[in-house]
Amino acid sequence: AGRGWGHGKGLAFGAIAPQAAATDAFVVPEGYEWSPIIRWGDPILPGGRAFDITRQTPEQQAKQFGYNVDYLDILPADPGDVRPRGKTKRGRRGLLVSNHEYTNAGIMFDDSYDAATRRAIERAAWGLSVVEVTRDREGTPWTYSRLSRFNRRITVDTEFHVDGPAAGSYLMRTVEDPTGTRVRGTLNNCAGGTTPWGTVVSGEENYNANFRVSGKDPRDARYGLQNKATSYGWELDDPRFDGNNPGYEYENHRFGWIVEVDPYEPDEAPVKHTALGRFKHEGANVILSKRGHAVAYMGDDERFDYVYKFVSAERMRPGNSRWARRHNKTLLSSGDLYVARFTGDSPASEIDGSGAVPSDGGFDGTGEWIALVKDGESQVDGMTLEEVLVFTRLAADAVGATKMDRPEDVEPHPLTGRVYVACTNNSDRGKEGKEGATEPNPRNSNRDGHVVEIIEDGGDQTATTFTWNLLLVAGDPSVNDSTYFSGFPADKVSPISCPDNLAFDADGNLWISTDGQPSTIQKCDGLFKVTLDGPRRGNVEQFLSVPRDAETCGPVIDSRDAMVYVNVQHPGEDGTFAAQNSFFPDYLDEGERAPAGAWRGPRPSTIQVYREGAGQRPGHGPGKG
Numbered sequence: 086a087g088r089g090w091g092h093g094k095g096l097a098f099g100a101i102a103p104q105a106a107a108t109d110a111f112v113v114p115e116g117y118e119w120s121p122i123i124r125w126g127d128p129i130l131p132g133g134r135a136f137d138i139t140r141q142t143p144e145q146q147a148k149q150f151g152y153n154v155d156y157l158d159i160l161p162a163d164p165g166d167v168r169p170r171g172k173t174k175r176g177r178r179g180l181l182v183s184n185h186e187y188t189n190a191g192i193m194f195d196d197s198y199d200a201a202t203r204r205a206i207e208r209a210a211w212g213l214s215v216v217e218v219t220r221d222r223e224g225t226p227w228t229y230s231r232l233s234r235f236n237r238r239i240t241v242d243t244e245f246h247v248d249g250p251a252a253g254s255y256l257m258r259t260v261e262d263p264t265g266t267r268v269r270g271t272l273n274n275c276a277g278g279t280t281p282w283g284t285v286v287s288g289e290e291n292y293n294a295n296f297r298v299s300g301k302d303p304r305d306a307r308y309g310l311q312n313k314a315t316s317y318g319w320e321l322d323d324p325r326f327d328g329n330n331p332g333y334e335y336e337n338h339r340f341g342w343i344v345e346v347d348p349y350e351p352d353e354a355p356v357k358h359t360a361l362g363r364f365k366h367e368g369a370n371v372i373l374s375k376r377g378h379a380v381a382y383m384g385d386d387e388r389f390d391y392v393y394k395f396v397s398a399e400r401m402r403p404g405n406s407r408w409a410r411r412h413n414k415t416l417l418s419s420g421d422l423y424v425a426r427f428t429g430d431s432p433a434s435e436i437d438g439s440g441a442v443p444s445d446g447g448f449d450g451t452g453e454w455i456a457l458v459k460d461g462e463s464q465v466d467g468m469t470l471e472e473v474l475v476f477t478r479l480a481a482d483a484v485g486a487t488k489m490d491r492p493e494d495v496e497p498h499p500l501t502g503r504v505y506v507a508c509t510n511n512s513d514r515g516k517e518g519k520e521g522a523t524e525p526n527p528r529n530s531n532r533d534g535h536v537v538e539i540i541e542d543g544g545d546q547t548a549t550t551f552t553w554n555l556l557l558v559a560g561d562p563s564v565n566d567s568t569y570f571s572g573f574p575a576d577k578v579s580p581i582s583c584p585d586n587l588a589f590d591a592d593g594n595l596w597i598s599t600d601g602q603p604s605t606i607q608k609c610d611g612l613f614k615v616t617l618d619g620p621r622r623g624n625v626e627q628f629l630s631v632p633r634d635a636e637t638c639g640p641v642i643d644s645r646d647a648m649v650y651v652n653v654q655h656p657g658e659d660g661t662f663a664a665q666n667s668f669f670p671d672y673l674d675e676g677e678r679a680p681a682g683a684w685r686g687p688r689p690s691t692i693q694v695y696r697e698g699a700g701q702r703p704g705h706g707p708g709k710g
């Protein structure tokens with residue numbers, strides 16, 4: 086990048102070999118080692134017991150770290166020290182924030198739990214956790230604090246405030262909340278972002294899996310909601326999960342939002358921001374415009390859904406006084422909402438769905454941000470402001486937005502302002518009755534996904550026009566000739582498939598974590614560094630590999646400390662309780678025997694990777710001295 090912040094001690098590494106899909110190991114490069122910071126079931130609140138798979142209760146789970154970890158950050162002790170994630174100086178005390186997207190009941194419970202208890206434990210394992218972490222010196226591994234006034238679990242029972250233009254709307258009211266401003270809980274918290282003012286935003290993604298609806302409102306179908314029993318079965322326990330119950334018709338409208346949590350204010354209710362629209366939010370990532378407006382980029386993770394941008398009406402106030410932070414926490418409450426339209430510059434005849442690069446040498450073109458909401462008013466014919474925000478997918482359909490291949494993380498580069506969109510895959514592209522390949526989504530049956538780079542016109546994050554190109558078209562180049570790495574030789578990259586979460590390091594490189602490689606390129610998922618600048622642009626180097634059946638989530642790249650953090654989600658999810666696929670992270674060393682009666686199974690965990698020898702304790706994993 087060369088503009089003065091490529092000064093980290095750096096994370097030099099030699100790319101690891103891709104790991105075969107059934108490998109149950111967490112693999113890091115030569116010269117690095119790893120350990121868990123915290124695992125599913127570790128107690129974080131007063132009264133929480135040490136994890137015991139045979140004695141789980143809903144009450145215990147609500148005092149423990151939750152299940153399937155997704156978004157992750159470790160915020161510095163002082164919110165004034167928050168920087169773009171690649172640059173934050175984390176010091177010796179921090180606040181670990183993690184999403185818990187969902188649960189894998191099939192590997193969590195033995196036969197001693199009845200169905201209702203299982204469901205109640207599952208509900209308590211969803212949501213988010215905030216946990217204080219400490220260490221003796223920078224660049225060394227963290228230990229979580231079992232008791233701290235900052236430790237917090239947010240679950241499906243935690244009260245949220247609703248704000249923004251749709252708060253209080255008739256579309257948000259239920260018999261339990263006639264004000265339409267207070268919602269119990271958050272669901273399916275997938276990816277997220279850390280704001281410049283030191284809060285965490287988190288996306289409510291596949292909430293349709295938790296609700297049954299009457300089927301009478303055709304708008305619900307656009308969100309995948311159906312009048313049939315859900316696989317989680319929560320409608321058996323709580324009437325709000327079934328829209329057939331009078332008074333709960335609109336409960337499902339109260340999910341599918343971006344939520345904001347202030348980890349520094351443990352007693353403050355988290356907020357659902359209706360101004361950012363309602364869809365299957367993967368997450369949101371906020372960058373400041375030159376004039377200080379908060380600009381949030383967002384993806385709707387569904388086949389043929391859209392990329393969005395929100396621009397705050399107000400500007401950020403500097404500093405971290407209570408007054409400034411209070412103001413900054415309202416930035417996502419009002420502003421303009423846009424959806425992206427991408428136009429290719431090559432003739433349609435050159436985009437044949439094979440992924441062949443068009444004759445001008447790249448997948449690229451221009452684009453515009455089409456306003457759905459501007460200056461507090463709906464820009465969509467026939468839809469009110471509250472309808473645009475509650476049924477944002479329908480609003481975007483109406484204005485001709487570009488159907489993308491499952492946009493996951495949409496993340497602005499903190500130095501260049503360029504925006505990267507991870508399109509994870511779309512097996513339906515080009516299928517009978519479905520849209521075929523377009524220049525921004527150039528492969529039919531797009532199994533491996535691609536990454537779009539957006540360059541806002543004038544370098545202004547609030548611009549309404551942009552240019553774009555594909556940074557890479559993913560796959561295993563040794564067996565797949567439809568890959569593309571910005572011209573970098575395909576035989577020199579690590580194979581990569583199904584990009585999901587994105588991050589940046591202090592040298593300006595992009596890092597990509599993946600979700601789905603075992604079923605596409607038959608490799609375990611992992612974390613990859615991608616060079617963006619210079620002659621090596623497009624080079625992909627694998628940094629780590631996660632265990633069997635797991636996806637890699639929430640990467641944090643700390644060049645200053647030469648450390649990397651990832652959340653390991655759903656390890657061993659295709660196993661059963663009796664025949665587990667993974668023993669992550671509590672692997673035994675060779676020749677070591679598990680204590681008699683000890684439970685052996687996977688625990689979704691937050692993992693830290695550090696230079697060999699940086700740990701106070703040698704070896705991997707907890708409980709070894």
Ligand code: FEO
Nearest residue numbers: 275290367386493
């Ligand atoms: Fe929860 Fe889009 O991944």
Ligand code: CA
Nearest residue numbers: 431447448449
């Ligand atoms: Ca082109």
Ligand code: CA
Nearest residue numbers: 275276493585
């Ligand atoms: Ca994801």
Ligand code: CA
Nearest residue numbers: 493509585600
């Ligand atoms: Ca995913």
